[in-house]
Amino acid sequence: MVSTPDETPFYIAAKGPTARPRRxxxxxxxxxxxxxxxxxxxxxxxxDGIFNHDTRYLSRLELTINGVQPLLLGSNIRDDNTRLAVDxxxxxxxxxxxxxxxxxxxxxxxxxxIWNDMFYTRFGITNHGDRRVDLxxxxxxxxxxxxxxxxxxxxxxxxxxxxxxVVEAQDVQLAYTGLDDVTRATSLHFAPAPDRLxxxxxxxxxxxxxxxxxxxxxxxxxxxxxxRQSPDFFRGMAQASRTLRRSRRAAIxxxxxxxVFNQVVSRSLVDLRMLTTETREGAYPYAGIPWYSTTFGRDxxxxxxxxxxxxxxxxxxxxxxxxxxxxxxxxxxxxxEPGKILHEMRGGEMAKLRExxxxxxxxxxxxxxxxxxxxxxxxxxxxxxxxxRMLWPNIEAALEWMRVHSAQDPRGFLRHSRNTTDGLANQxxxxxxxxxxxADGRLAEGSIALAEVQAYVFAAKRSIARVARRLGHLDLAxxxxxxxxxxxxxxxxxxxxxxxxxxxxxxxxxxxPCRVRTSNAxxxxxGGLASAERAQRVVAGLMEPxxxxxxxxxxxxxxxxxxxxxxxxxxxxxxxxxALIAAGFARYGFKAAAAELFExxxxxxxxxxxxxxxxxxxxxxRIRGQAPTLYPVACSPQAWASGTPIAMLQACLGxxxxxxxxxxxxxxxxxxxxxxxxxxxNLELGNARIDxxxxxxxxxxxLQILRNDDGIEVSVSHRRPQATEPPAA
Numbered sequence: 001m002v003s004t005p006d007e008t009p010f011y012i013a014a015k016g017p018t019a020r021p022r023r024x025x026x027x028x029x030x031x032x033x034x035x036x037x038x039x040x041x042x043x044x045x046x047x048d049g050i051f052n053h054d055t056r057y058l059s060r061l062e063l064t065i066n067g068v069q070p071l072l073l074g075s076n077i078r079d080d081n082t083r084l085a086v087d088x089x090x091x092x093x094x095x096x097x098x099x100x101x102x103x104x105x106x107x108x109x110x111x112x113x114i115w116n117d118m119f120y121t122r123f124g125i126t127n128h129g130d131r132r133v134d135l136x137x138x139x140x141x142x143x144x145x146x147x148x149x150x151x152x153x154x155x156x157x158x159x160x161x162x163x164x165x166v167v168e169a170q171d172v173q174l175a176y177t178g179l180d181d182v183t184r185a186t187s188l189h190f191a192p193a194p195d196r197l198x199x200x201x202x203x204x205x206x207x208x209x210x211x212x213x214x215x216x217x218x219x220x221x222x223x224x225x226x227x228r229q230s231p232d233f234f235r236g237m238a239q240a241s242r243t244l245r246r247s248r249r250a251a252i253x254x255x256x257x258x259x260v261f262n263q264v265v266s267r268s269l270v271d272l273r274m275l276t277t278e279t280r281e282g283a284y285p286y287a288g289i290p291w292y293s294t295t296f297g298r299d300x301x302x303x304x305x306x307x308x309x310x311x312x313x314x315x316x317x318x319x320x321x322x323x324x325x326x327x328x329x330x331x332x333x334x335x336x337e338p339g340k341i342l343h344e345m346r347g348g349e350m351a352k353l354r355e356x357x358x359x360x361x362x363x364x365x366x367x368x369x370x371x372x373x374x375x376x377x378x379x380x381x382x383x384x385x386x387x388x389r390m391l392w393p394n395i396e397a398a399l400e401w402m403r404v405h406s407a408q409d410p411r412g413f414l415r416h417s418r419n420t421t422d423g424l425a426n427q428x429x430x431x432x433x434x435x436x437x438x439a440d441g442r443l444a445e446g447s448i449a450l451a452e453v454q455a456y457v458f459a460a461k462r463s464i465a466r467v468a469r470r471l472g473h474l475d476l477a478x479x480x481x482x483x484x485x486x487x488x489x490x491x492x493x494x495x496x497x498x499x500x501x502x503x504x505x506x507x508x509x510x511x512x513p514c515r516v517r518t519s520n521a522x523x524x525x526x527g528g529l530a531s532a533e534r535a536q537r538v539v540a541g542l543m544e545p546x547x548x549x550x551x552x553x554x555x556x557x558x559x560x561x562x563x564x565x566x567x568x569x570x571x572x573x574x575x576x577x578x579a580l581i582a583a584g585f586a587r588y589g590f591k592a593a594a595a596e597l598f599e600x601x602x603x604x605x606x607x608x609x610x611x612x613x614x615x616x617x618x619x620x621x622r623i624r625g626q627a628p629t630l631y632p633v634a635c636s637p638q639a640w641a642s643g644t645p646i647a648m649l650q651a652c653l654g655x656x657x658x659x660x661x662x663x664x665x666x667x668x669x670x671x672x673x674x675x676x677x678x679x680x681x682n683l684e685l686g687n688a689r690i691d692x693x694x695x696x697x698x699x700x701x702x703l704q705i706l707r708n709d710d711g712i713e714v715s716v717s718h719r720r721p722q723a724t725e726p727p728a729a
Contacts, residue, residue, distance in 0.1 A: 019043035020035035020036050020039075020042075022035055022045070023035070023036060023075065023077055023084050024077070024290075024636075024637065025077075025081070025112065025119075026274050026275065026293065028116060028277045028278055029117070029293075030050070030052045030117050030119070031290070032049070032114060033048040033289065034084065035048060036075035036086070037070070037072055037086060037088065038063070038086040039061060040058055040059065041060035041061070041062065042060075042061075042062040046290070047146075047152065047290070049151065050119050050222060051151075052117060053347035053348065054147060054148040054294065055145060055148070055347075055349065056143065057184070057186045057223075058220055059143050059146065060142040062140045063108075063139055064140070065090050065135055066101065066135055066136050068091060069091075070088035071089050071103070072087075072088060073087035075087070079266065080244060081270045081271065081273070081274040082240060083111060083112065084110075084111070085111050087108070087109055087110075088107075088108040088109075090108075091103050102129075105128060105129040106127060106133065107128055108123060108125050108126075109123075111124070117222045118220065118221050118222070120218075120231075120233050120237070121217070121218045121233075122215055122217050123216040124213060125206065125208065125213065127210060127211060128211065129210060131210060132210070133206075134207050135208075137204045138204075139201065139202045140200060141172075141201065142174070143186050144162075145160075145176035145178075145186075147348040148290075149350050149356050151290075159179070160349070161176065162176050163183075167199055169197070170193045170194075170197075171187065171189050171190070172187070173185055173188075174188075179349065180349050180352040182349065182352070186221065186222060188221075189219045189231045190217070191216070191217040191218075202218075219231035219236075247273065250682060250689075251269070252269070252311060252681070252682050252683060253680070253682055254269070254678070254679070254680060255679040256677060256679070257676040258675055261602055261674065261675065264645055265646060267605075267611045271637035271639075271642040272285060272303070272307070272311075275287075275288070275293075275642070276314070280324075281324050282316060282317030282321060284300055285318070287299035287638065288635030295342065295344070296343065297344070297367035298366055300322070301373075302576060302640045302643075303318075303576075303642075304319075304378075305373070305377065306579055306647035307646060308381050309655050310683060312382050312684070315374055315377075315378040315381075316378065316387055318374065319374060319375055319378065319387070319391055320387075322367075322371055323391050323394040326339065326341055326397060326398070327340040331362075332420055333419075333420055335362045335363035335423050337401060339368065339397035339401030340398075340401050342361070342362055342367065343361050343362055343364035343367055343424075346358040347359075357423055363418060363427050364424075364428070364431075365450065365453055366427075366450075366453050368398045368402060369398075369402055369414070369459075369460040372395055372398050372399060372460035373456060373460040373464075375463075375467070376460065376464040376466065377463055379466075381657050383660055392471070399480075402414060406457070411494060412483075413449040413490070413494070414449065414454065415448060415449045416428070416447065417448070428452065430520075430569040434570065435569040436505060436506050436508075437561065438561075439514075439516055439560070439561060440561060444506055444508040444509075445508055446509010446510060448506050448507070451503045451504060452526075452527070454491050454495070455523055455524045455528070458487050458488060461480040461483055461484040462528070465481050465484070487529075491529055492530075494513070495513065496534060500516075502517055502537070502538055503521040503534075506520075516560050516561075517541065517557035518557070519555045519574075522553065522580065523581070525539070525584025525585065525588055526580040526587070528587055530588070535590075536590075539585055539590045539593050543597075546559055548600070549573060549619055549620065549621045549622055550600055550622025551573055551600050551603065551604040551622050552575070552578045553573065555569050555571060556570045556571045558571070565629075566619075566629075568631075573617055573618070573628075574615070575604075575614075575616070576643065576644055578601050578648075579640075579648055582594040582652075585597065585651070586651040586654065591652060591670040594651050594670075595673075598648040598649070598651070598652055598672050599673065601645065601648065602645055602674065604617065612636055612642075613642065613644055613645070614630065614637075614638060615635040615638035615641055616631050616634050617631050617634065618630065618631055652669070652670050653666055653669045653694065654666050661713065662685065662711065662713060663712070663713040663715065664683070664712060664714045665717065666701075669701040669716060670699075671696040671701055679693045679694075681706075681707075686710075688708075690708050693706055701716070
């Protein structure tokens with residue numbers, strides 16, 4: 001059962017192997033995907049370029065020396081993700097069969113970074129030879145102003161108009177007027193002025209004495225060519241460095257006894273910092289690069305939930321931004337309905353023209369209950385009632401949307417179906433067209449009730465009910481608790497499939513269960529919707545070899561009709577999926593299984609480039625001494641993948657917060673075998689900070705307080721908590 005681009009209109013094409021590895025830089029709404037030489041468009045493979053608000057503002061930037069490409073010595077992104085440093089040298093260069101420049105004479109250091117809407121590069125050229133060198137250094141450039149959906153493979157019948165280049169002594173402006181009547185422009189500034197500058201190339205005739213060094217600077221401005229700050233390289237670098245230092249002072253610090261895991265968690269934290277964009281409403285983690293560098297509701301919420309224990313301010317930004325864009329009226333073309341939370345936001349030409357439906361698109365069934373859940377958990381984590389009061393109208397609107405839609409189902413389940421054929425057919429997190437199916441491979445049809453969505457609804461109602469009671473909304477709190485209890489009873493009756501020993505992935509439009517073993521059942525545990533007996537069986541099933549590959553739990557079990565370890569959603573491994581499953585395991589007291597899953601995913605990360613977990617990877621079984629198999633067009637970095645090791649650490653440590661009592665509890669803490677010690681620094685509770693060290697002794701964990709700013713009470717409980725039972729109806 002092979003999908004085709006006609007069946008999947010938003011399919012991401014894999015066009016062939018990448019000739020050069022890609023490197024990523026980002027700040028706020030601008031990101032660059034360049035190859036390991038620092039070039040753009042110089043080698044085949046995944047689309048590269050400099051992008052801003054879903055438009056590619058530079059599609060070619062290629063360096064040559066005397067007309068030939070330089071040789072790569074090394075290419076490294078700084079540990080903090082702020083700069084790319086590329087070391088290049090010259091090959092043997094001949095003129096009329098005469099060697100005029102022996103290889104390795106020149107050393108070219110190419111340093112690039114992004115600050116706001118500007119891409120900065122310095123070329124430092126040093127002559128390490130013993131004689132004078134005359135050379136021509138050239139930069140070819142260009143821009144197609146492709147929409148992000150064009151860059152990832154969609155074809156358009158018509159495009160706008162590329163404007164003639166405007167060339168001055170040191171500057172070039174490239175512009176494009178789209179079919180949406182918006183003119184987008186790219187500005188290039190060269191310093192010093194090139195010897196020759198045209199609309200697509202700049203060249204310098206350089207003479208370098210032995211050991212002499214010269215520098216050339218290039219700044220590329222996006223966003224309609226508005227240069228919001230100086231094009232000076234060093235001034236931009238200083239501004240970026242100061243901002244980074246300020247952000248790191250109060251940030252969580254996580255160190256462990258494992259050097260490899262330290263690299264994994266450090267990469268996760270700096271990737272999240274890079275992906276997080278300062279919006280008008282606050283800091284928001286954009287979903288991933290290159291395809292999803294924008295506001296996604298579900299992704300942002302899950303990332304905030306993963307990071308809530310150690311970075312609660314992120315949740316505040318996510319809640320505030322999604323509240324600002326919450327739907328207030330029905331718009332079938334955008335799947336919008338009053339109270340619904342945004343799925344995806346796009347700012348490119350194709351979205352403005354509705355060639356894709358994602359300008360402000362609300363086609364997700366789970367973002368709304370997850371929004372309510374995040375609000376409840378944020379309140380419990382921080383005690384920040386002022387923010388919750390400000391968001392209360394949005395929370396009530398989201399609850400009302402859930403109530404109205406659940407009432408349309410005879411058993412009160414929250415279902416989804418798209419309002420237009422342009423939208424997504426499946427509107428849970430597994431949103432491929434073929435991700436919800438029956439045991440015989442038939443696709444589920446009609447309005448679909450997903451298992452994990454009911455768990456999110458259950459968890460959201462219980463979590464926000466506690467907040468409602470504290471804020472004096474007693475009738476609402478009582479109603480939500482009753483609703484949750486009734487949902488728990490009806491869910492078990494409708495979704496449990498004794499023949500497969502787990503929950504159905506969904507009920508189709510006729511109410512028939514889709515009796516397929518999937519990772520969705522792990523999310524039922526995450527939401528606390530399973531009984532103790534059901535939870536035990538789900539955990540056992542998910543840790544069997546048909547699910548557990550050794551690198552993590554597959555989205556679909558081996559042997560199911562549509563299982564394919566190379567698919568997007570039907571057998572691959574998604575780190576964030578495993579993070580929520582591990583949290584579910586820990587909720588029900590299965591810490592050993594959570595620790596085993598933690599080791600598996602961390603082991604996969606140890607093989608990845610930069611120790612960076614991608615959006616997903618293939619579901620092939622783990623073979624000793626071999627790396628996991630990558631998925632060819634996965635986003636990397638991806639926000640909820642970056643949050644995975646940090647969320648899994650919290651699941652094992654069992655950290656809970658009681659802000660009213662100024663107390664932190666570690667409930668049944670466990671460290672996996674690959675970690676003997678964990679040190680947490682700058683863990684916040686209110687305005688106070690605490691540092692602590694946890695060490696493993698056999699099956700026990702000891703605690704040492706290293707710093708305690710404001711008398712935070714810390715307790716450790718080694719009791720095994722009872723598995724969470726849904727309340728009786």
